[in-house]
Amino acid sequence: MKRLVTALNQEFLNKIKDLEDIEILYPLESFCIGYDYYYPATKIDGYALINRILTDDDLDILDSILKNSHFKGIVFDDLGILEIVKDLPLKKILLLDHLALNSISINYYLDYVDSVVVASDLNYEEIKYITENTKKEVVLYVFGLKKLMYSRRNLLTNYALYHQEEINKKLEAKILDKDFRIIEEDMGTSFFMGKYYNGLELLNLNNVLYYWYDFNQISLQEAIDILNNKVNVASSPFLLHDQVSFKVRGDK
Amino acid sequence: MIELLAPAGDMEKLKIDCLYGADAIYFGGQNYSLRANAKNFTNEEIKEATSYAHKLGKKVYVTVNIVFHDSDFEGLEQYLKFLEEAKVDGIIASDIAVIKMVKVLNLALNLCLSTQASILNSRNVKFWQKLGVTRVVLAREASRENIKRIKEETGIEIETFIHGAMCTSFSGKCVLSNYVTKRDSNRGGCAQICRWDFEVLGKPNLTITPKDLNMIPFIQEEINIGVNSFKVEGRMRSIYYIATVILAYRQIIDKIKDKTLTTGEEKYYLNVLNRCANRESTPQFYDKLPGVDEQYFLGREELSNQDFLGLVLEYDKKQKMVKIEQRNYFQVGDEVQFFGPNMETFNYKINKIYNEFGEEITVARHPQEIIYLPLPKNIKPYSMMRLKIFDKKDFL
Numbered sequence: 001m002k003r004l005v006t007a008l009n010q011e012f013l014n015k016i017k018d019l020e021d022i023e024i025l026y027p028l029e030s031f032c033i034g035y036d037y038y039y040p041a042t043k044i045d046g047y048a049l050i051n052r053i054l055t056d057d058d059l060d061i062l063d064s065i066l067k068n069s070h071f072k073g074i075v076f077d078d079l080g081i082l083e084i085v086k087d088l089p090l091k092k093i094l095l096l097d098h099l100a101l102n103s104i105s106i107n108y109y110l111d112y113v114d115s116v117v118v119a120s121d122l123n124y125e126e127i128k129y130i131t132e133n134t135k136k137e138v139v140l141y142v143f144g145l146k147k148l149m150y151s152r153r154n155l156l157t158n159y160a161l162y163h164q165e166e167i168n169k170k171l172e173a174k175i176l177d178k179d180f181r182i183i184e185e186d187m188g189t190s191f192f193m194g195k196y197y198n199g200l201e202l203l204n205l206n207n208v209l210y211y212w213y214d215f216n217q218i219s220l221q222e223a224i225d226i227l228n229n230k231v232n233v234a235s236s237p238f239l240l241h242d243q244v245s246f247k248v249r250g251d252k
Numbered sequence: 253m254i255e256l257l258a259p260a261g262d263m264e265k266l267k268i269d270c271l272y273g274a275d276a277i278y279f280g281g282q283n284y285s286l287r288a289n290a291k292n293f294t295n296e297e298i299k300e301a302t303s304y305a306h307k308l309g310k311k312v313y314v315t316v317n318i319v320f321h322d323s324d325f326e327g328l329e330q331y332l333k334f335l336e337e338a339k340v341d342g343i344i345a346s347d348i349a350v351i352k353m354v355k356v357l358n359l360a361l362n363l364c365l366s367t368q369a370s371i372l373n374s375r376n377v378k379f380w381q382k383l384g385v386t387r388v389v390l391a392r393e394a395s396r397e398n399i400k401r402i403k404e405e406t407g408i409e410i411e412t413f414i415h416g417a418m419c420t421s422f423s424g425k426c427v428l429s430n431y432v433t434k435r436d437s438n439r440g441g442c443a444q445i446c447r448w449d450f451e452v453l454g455k456p457n458l459t460i461t462p463k464d465l466n467m468i469p470f471i472q473e474e475i476n477i478g479v480n481s482f483k484v485e486g487r488m489r490s491i492y493y494i495a496t497v498i499l500a501y502r503q504i505i506d507k508i509k510d511k512t513l514t515t516g517e518e519k520y521y522l523n524v525l526n527r528c529a530n531r532e533s534t535p536q537f538y539d540k541l542p543g544v545d546e547q548y549f550l551g552r553e554e555l556s557n558q559d560f561l562g563l564v565l566e567y568d569k570k571q572k573m574v575k576i577e578q579r580n581y582f583q584v585g586d587e588v589q590f591f592g593p594n595m596e597t598f599n600y601k602i603n604k605i606y607n608e609f610g611e612e613i614t615v616a617r618h619p620q621e622i623i624y625l626p627l628p629k630n631i632k633p634y635s636m637m638r639l640k641i642f643d644k645k646d647f648l
Contacts, residue, residue: 053391053422056373056401080375098427098438099368102322104349112379121427121438122321129322149426149446152393152537155460158544163456173450173458178432180450182458193431244434246288246318246441 001203004047004075004139004210005227009037012220019227023210025049025075031062034147034183034190035216041065050076051095052187053152059084066090075117075139082112093117093139093209097147101126103133110136115209120146120197124240128205137209143226144214145181146197146238147190156184181217192217198235254505255311255481257411258498261290261488266301268491269310271593271634273502276311277301278344279487283331284324285315286368287487288440299338311341317366319424319438320347329353336360344389346424355384362386364411368424368438372398374405387411389483392418392465393537396473403478412474414467415497415525416485418536420446420460461548466525466533468518471501472508474538492560492579495636496528499591520647527641530557557639561588562616562623564635573606574627576637583615590627592635599640600627 007013007026016022024046026039031050041048048071054062063084066074073091074081085092092113098121100106106116118130120141131138160167171182172194179194196218203211215223222233258274260266269277279285279301280292293301302312314335318324332354335343342362345351346369354361364387365371365380372391380388387409390399394412403410419426426437428445435441450458467474471482482505484497500521507513526532534546562576582588584602591597605613608622616623 053370053372053393053425055395055398056375056405057397059373059375078373078376079369079379080371080373080377082379083375097425099319099346099424101438102320102325102347102349104322104325105320105347108348108352121430126321126323133322148431149421149428151421151460153420153460153462153542153547155420155458155547158547159458159460159549161544162547162549165455171452171458173452175432175445175448175450191428239430239434242434244430244436244439244441246436246439 002208002210003227004212006035006049006144006212006214006216007037007039008215008218008220008223012215012223015220015224016227022227023047023072025212025214027051028065031058033150033185033187034145034192041069041071044069044071047071047073047075047091047093049095050074050078050081051097052077053150054078054080056080073114091115097150103130106130106134106138110134115139117141117212120199121239123242124201127202127240131205131207134207137207139210139212140199140202140205140208141197141214142199142202142211143231143235144197144212145216145218146193148180148193149191150188151191152188154184154186155189156182183217193236193238195234195236197238198231199237199240200229200231201237201240253480254475254509255411256498256501256505257313257481257483258494259416259484259487259489260301260494261287261292263293263297263301265487265491265494266305268495268634269498270305270308272495272498273593274310274498276313276341276481277305278313278315278483280315280317281331281335284318284320284328284350286317286366286438286440286442287315290487295334295338298335298340302338302340306339313342313344313362313364314340315344315366316350317344317346317368318440319368320349321439324439325349329357332357332359332361342387348383351380351383351385365389366423367391367413370422370424371402374402377402377406377408381406381408387481389413391422393422396470396477396538399474399479400477409480410478411481411483412467412479413465413485414471414474414482414501415465415533416489418462418465420462456550459547459549462536462542463546463548464529464531464533465536466522467535467538468504468522468525470535470538471504472513475508490560491563492636492638493528495592495634497525499593500525514648516647517644520642520644523642523647527557527559559639559641560636561586561639562637564590564592564631564633564637565622566633567627567631569630572626572628573624574631576623576625578616578619578621578623580619581615581617582637582639587640588637589640590629590631590635590637592632595631595635597644598629599643
């Protein structure tokens with residue numbers, strides 16, 4: 001079982017270095033949003049995470065970083081990155097948050113990349129179907145602070161300015177019985193589920209390149225416990241056992 | 253060719269779009285469209301709408317823009333073939349599977365990439381161009397510099413939103429609705445959680461609602477940069493909203509082409525547009541990062557109005573009498589305005605009102621009742637009567 005683990009701090013990395021079958025995913029400084037710890041390219045020897053929506057100016061800078069990097073691979077959201085990494089010897093994993101929702105589309109994307117992260121907005125049966133019908137191994141998001149929304153706006157700063165309160169870049173909020181964690185950075189604001197996403201039941205699925213443990217906003221010990229199959233934090237399967245509603249086939 | 257692209261939630265709105273100056277109209281069918289709760293178009297209506305629009309020289313784009321789950325593909329191939337047969341000009345899609353299917357089936361449908369793809373750079377555009385996409389709707393977060401570079405480096409047709417509601421999130425990057433209500437935002441069920449209040453312990457509620465978008469100050473600049481299509485949001489809005497917005501942008505674009513648009517007129521149109529939406533609007537991301545002034549706080553701060561008084565059904569030239577379907581309360585003595593396609597908006601004071609039996613009344617109080625007003629000027633069906641709030645001459 002190969003696990004892809006988002007890096008917390010150096011102490012965390014020291015503690016898990018002896019664990020087997022682990023690849024480290026480092027949120028790349030300036031090209032990532034929503035994390036506790038970011039790493040400059042020079043400190044990354046595993047996978048780099050690039051989850052921002054990028055402009056051409058961003059890509060010009062990233063192009064130069066990637067050409068001089070020693071990354072094993074990248075996990076990325078913006079398809080524009082494909083253009084600058086096509087000739088680089090990197091493992092390419094497409095993230096496409098919320099958009100990699102079916103096996104047909106994922107198979108098309110797999111023509112361009114080594115693997116795709118299956119969206120964690122699906123239920124168990126849908127994810128299982130995808131793993132059984134994709135032509136390459138996929139990445140499954142099995143644990144982490146589940147991102148619900150990414151805004152380019154500085155929403156917490158605006159809120160504080162309007163109410164003349166002290167600016168706090170982290171906030172907890174609630175709608176009905178649903179909790180949120182909100183983190184603002186220069187490049188925007190991320191909304192997360194209050195509880196951690198727990199998709200550890202997906203560990204029994206096959207055709208998987210990596211099971212992704214996306215550690216963020218969690219203590220070192222809690223993270224290490226989870227890697228040892230002990231979950232000591234409040235967690236939720238999100239929609240793993242649910243059907244969401246919408247209207248695709250009309251009967252109006 | 254600069255295209256003014258208008259939304260249609262049903263046939264009546266499509267006709268209003270066409271009459272009020274849209275060059276092209278977009279709408280969804282009963283399936284696969286992100287406004288699942290709009291009335292939308294049946295297949296028969298898609299044929300009728302396309303034929304109607306084409307006769308007037310307008311283009312038609314159909315949204316096939318949900319993000320598919322595996323169980324949603326049933327019937328898609330037949331639907332895309334139907335759209336080709338119906339001779340729609342193109343589809344707006346976000347899922348690579350839809351775009352590939354159009355190409356594999358070799359269908360004569362132009363492919364427009366939806367704003368759900370959140371595009372801010374030219375390399376991303378090139379990826380989709382290679383798949384056959386000929387037009388992109390950029391992310392609403394695109395700045396002037398982003399748009400300029402994308403145009404320069406790809407030459408692709410660019411469609412940008414110029415008016416209407418904004419997502420707080422990058423479009424396509426939000427599942428707040430799925431989390432709070434189990435309604436899938438990326439398949440048309442968005443519950444608009446970004447319009448709700450978030451409770452914060454010991455602090456004021458957090459609100460994250462953006463004001464609407466309006467690009468009036470930058471239309472000229474966007475034309476110069478090479479934007480091809482100006483898109484208005486609002487498939488679920490009223491005919492009054494659509495008529496007002498499309499007419500305003502039609503006149504703005506035409507006046508820009510003629511180099512006759514004045515700052516006073518810009519100000520007038522802005523007032524009219526904000527009033528009809530009941531909301532404030534700003535250019536948002538084009539020229540700067542939106543800040544505290546580009547959002548709503550303390551709830552929606554929307555004041556509902558009843559400005560839309562009636563829809564013109566016909567005009568009797570002999571009697572000099574206009575037949576109106578009432579939409580909101582009005583009475584003798586009210587100062588109103590008539591506006592519509594291919595006419596100058598004019599003011600009018602109501603002196604007499606007749607009901608459908610020819611009886612003189614003083615008040616029109618029943619929605620959709622038929623009313624007759626003496627009116628000296630000829631006026632065409634689908635023109636509208638509204639309360640006189642702004643007078644253009646005050647802005648000149």
